[in-house]
Amino acid sequence: MRVMVATQAVNSHLYNIVPMAWALRAAGHEVCVATQPNLLEEAKRTGLTAVAVGDELPAARGELDTADTPYGLTHDITETDPATLTAEYIRGVFADYTSVVCEYSSNQAVLDDLVEFGRAWRPDLLLWDAHTYAGSVASRALGIADARMLPAPDHWARLRTRFLELTGGGSGDDDPLAGYFGEKLAKYGCAFDESVVFGRATIDPLPSWLGIPVEPNHWPVRHIPYSGPSVIPAWLRKEPRRRRVCLTLGQTRRSLGSAVGDNDDRAPAVAFLEALASLDVEIVATLNASQIPAGTSIPDNVRLFDYLPLNALLPSCAAVIHYGGMGTVNVAVAHGVPQLSIPGNIWGERGIMQAVSAQGAGLIADPDNLVEKLREILDNDSFRESALRIRDEMLSRPSPRDLVPQLESLAALATA
Incomplete structure (x- = not known):
């Protein structure tokens, strides 16, 4: 099968996903990494095929100050205090993080290029860095299976789960996350559902003791350190x-x-x-x-x-x-x-x-x-x-190679 890997132009996010990509490649599958132009050379240095999508990820956003909350936003996606995490607060988190963080890391230009390349290359599976939501939307526009890989604690899914509990399954028009992704999806004739946030499967290389709740189709995997090609002095x-x-x-x-x-x-x-x-x-x-x-x-x-x-x-x-x-x-x-x-x-x-x-x-x-x-x-x-x-x-966890059959089955089910 063909696997498109989507990640924002941040080295650590690419490095996190490379061992899984190479496990797929070693199993005989074609793999292509899609990222912004300023990570293209690093993506090529992994030994995998790469394609540029969107414009360069800006190197500076000086107006974002992290003194109080990540990225200087009004709300903190890493907040854990139950008393603070009201439905209204979580709406603020979703509004902040979609309008600033999502648009900064993987905006419409990235999404358009992912879909355009996907239509030409015709992948069977889209494996996306879990902070690069353009990958999730693109998989639905292409009508193919997808899986996300966590680069850090899964605060998106944690807060989404709490929001759904507090609102009884969402709040119609008053749902910034559904609204943001719904607008993106509508361009391609698709509609929002919760799998856009959670992925159809989640590959998790993070230690279980971090304590983040796990969602359905959660696949723990051994973290394989990768730091790019190098020579040991x-x-x-x-x-x-x-x-x-x-x-x-x-x-x-x-x-x-x-x-x-x-x-x-x-x-x-x-x-x-x-x-x-x-x-x-x-x-x-x-x-x-x-x-x-x-x-x-x-x-x-x-x-x-x-x-x-x-x-x-x-x-x-x-x-x-x-x-x-x-x-x-x-x-x-x-x-x-x-x-x-x-x-x-x-x-x-x-x-x-x-x-x-x-x-x-x-x-x-x-x-x-x-x-x-x-x-x-x-x-x-x-x-x-x-x-x-x-x-x-x-x-003691399964290796990336051990997860390849599960990804193959995921892609096959979507095709069927």
Whole structure:
């Protein structure tokens, strides 16, 4: 069969879906990645065929400030307080996130090109990144099966489920999510139903202990770390002389920059390095020029790299410091590495790290106690033991290859 993969132009979202795409390719199926032009070269570097859709994803949205809520919106899609999550509040979430986030990441131009390419290429299945809803709409316009793959906790489906419970199955015209997708679908002669939000199947590489409710046709899968093609340097093949700690701010922040309100990573990155200079550890920091000002004095215990694949680096690390993004969390889980985070505010990073901490595999820090919290992790074997336990839980899941027959059946049913 032919499989079209749709993802927004964010590296971490592409990397999350590549192992599943390659499992399909290795099973003999044709696979083509459809993404915006500014991720096209990276998509080609995966070894898969790629096609550009829509216009470039803007690198900056300076008016979006994440000080209080993700993307600076009035409502927070990661909100969990039952008292706050009224039907009216969730309507506000849907109105905010469809009009700003959906239109920013995969707008009408992306959707039109997905449908146009699909009509020419005639795929049997559309596998879409679960934050790239143009993929869901396109699959219905093409009349083919679809499945979504979660790159982060499924707050869309969580809030949709609560909204339906509160409103008794929706609220007619007063339903911003149904209205948004209904308008998109009407252009292609299709109507909205709840499968547009939930997908006809959900492939979930996230740890079960994140605690997000699961919906029908939920398929857990083992997370397979992928960081793009790379060469492992000679020094990384040797045992470190001191305990090694990775410091990374994540691919998503690099990809989106001020689009998510993180207008300047330079000050915190430099402050982190200065604070960590007092420890008898080797710090390997993956920071680029935009995150380290020219002329910055780098401490003696720091190795600074623009980029290193975490999949190659983390097996040698005693801990990893990051902002709480799901991509980095999943790689750390896969390698059994304890985690320390000063959480960001893009997609519920604090909640993610609270779940990691509850598993005993990490801690949440702030800039003032970063060194103290890192010492606690390094000096307490229980963090490593817990990290290895949750790694083993992930390893017990089906591999992407194991899910291929289910996707084949899904496509066959749609064709029938």
